[in-house]
Amino acid sequence: MLRSCAARLRTLGAGRGGARPPAGNPGPAQRWFSSEKLSANDRSLPNPSWNKDLRLLFEQFMKKCEDGSWTHMPSYSYKNTLSTQDFTTLIRDGKLPNKHLSQAQLFTRSYEEGLGFEYVMFYNDAENRTICFFQGGPYLQGAPGFLHGGAISTMIDATLGTSAMIAVGIVMTANLNITFKRPIPLGSAVVINSQVDKIEGRKVFVSCNVRSADEKTVYTEATSLFIKLEPGKSLT
Numbered sequence: 001m002l003r004s005c006a007a008r009l010r011t012l013g014a015g016r017g018g019a020r021p022p023a024g025n026p027g028p029a030q031r032w033f034s035s036e037k038l039s040a041n042d043r044s045l046p047n048p049s050w051n052k053d054l055r056l057l058f059e060q061f062m063k064k065c066e067d068g069s070w071t072h073m074p075s076y077s078y079k080n081t082l083s084t085q086d087f088t089t090l091i092r093d094g095k096l097p098n099k100h101l102s103q104a105q106l107f108t109r110s111y112e113e114g115l116g117f118e119y120v121m122f123y124n125d126a127e128n129r130t131i132c133f134f135q136g137g138p139y140l141q142g143a144p145g146f147l148h149g150g151a152i153s154t155m156i157d158a159t160l161g162t163s164a165m166i167a168v169g170i171v172m173t174a175n176l177n178i179t180f181k182r183p184i185p186l187g188s189a190v191v192i193n194s195q196v197d198k199i200e201g202r203k204v205f206v207s208c209n210v211r212s213a214d215e216k217t218v219y220t221e222a223t224s225l226f227i228k229l230e231p232g233k234s235l236t
């Protein structure tokens with residue numbers, strides 16, 4: 001099952017050693033990205049809000065991409081461009097609750113630069129591992145000076161979901177179990193290190209931990225179950 005990960009990842013728009021979407025005919029998953037690709041607005045690249053740690057981690061892993069062991073995952077907001085057609089063909093009634101679709105965009109990319117979720121993901125095919133470097137901005141505050149638990153959970157869900165999607169295709173989160181061990185300071189860069197632990201039929205079991213950039217502090221741990229969507233089965 002995991003053998004086709006590299007090919008699947010390429011259809012998701014990732015590039016080895018570069019931050020470009022792929023060329024050629026789009027695969028089913030690549031079409032999620034196709035409209036946004038036109039605007040070439042990859043949000044996973046450094047911007048002035050990134051702190052020193054986040055930049056350093058990004059640069060280190062872009063170097064690791066050069067020998068093909070790691071792959072950079074581009075990331076887009078999908079604002080007004082997400083093609084829902086492929087998703088709707090997956091579900092039996094072919095309908096999504098689309099009242100607000102014209103305004104829809106990816107939650108984690110819906111804040112202005114530096115205010116919300118600043119992050120970049122890399123994938124290691126041989127180890128079935130996805131790593132996310134994340135800096136939470138001031139609009140993600142929970143307890144004063146620290147990240148809101150919901151924001152941490154969101155970023156964990158996105159990282160684990162990406163891991164699961166690379167492994168099997170379109171998935172949804174069935175459960176997510178999180179242990180918050182230490183509060184994460186606003187504006188600090190953290191490392192979300194995730195892996196696919198097991199695949200059983202349509203079930204993908206994934207786990208991760210969240211550490212400080214120097215790896216000394218373990219902030220959070222999580223396990224999750226994702227279910228691969230079954231073509232033709234209604235979600236509602």
Ligand SMILES: CCCCCC/C=C\CCCCCCCC(=O)SCCNC(=O)CCNC(=O)[C@H](O)C(C)(C)COP(=O)(O)OP(=O)(O)OC[C@H]1O[C@@H](n2cnc3c(N)ncnc32)[C@H](O)[C@@H]1OP(=O)(O)O
Nearest residue numbers: 032157158161162165170172173174175203225227230235
């Ligand atoms: C999606 C397009 C994205 C495009 C671009 C993406 C880009 C980047 C990726 C970012 C990743 C983001 C990740 C974010 C994901 C989410 O936030 S999803 C939102 C939250 N989740 C939901 O709303 C899901 C709601 N639940 C459901 O819709 C359904 O329950 C389900 C789809 C999860 C499963 O339903 P169904 O397909 O009918 O499966 P079942 O037949 O019920 O179950 C199959 C097997 O799984 C077991 N199972 C199901 N749920 C659970 C559970 N909660 N806990 C434990 N086990 C569960 C079930 O028992 C079956 O097992 P067996 O086969 O019988 O052994």
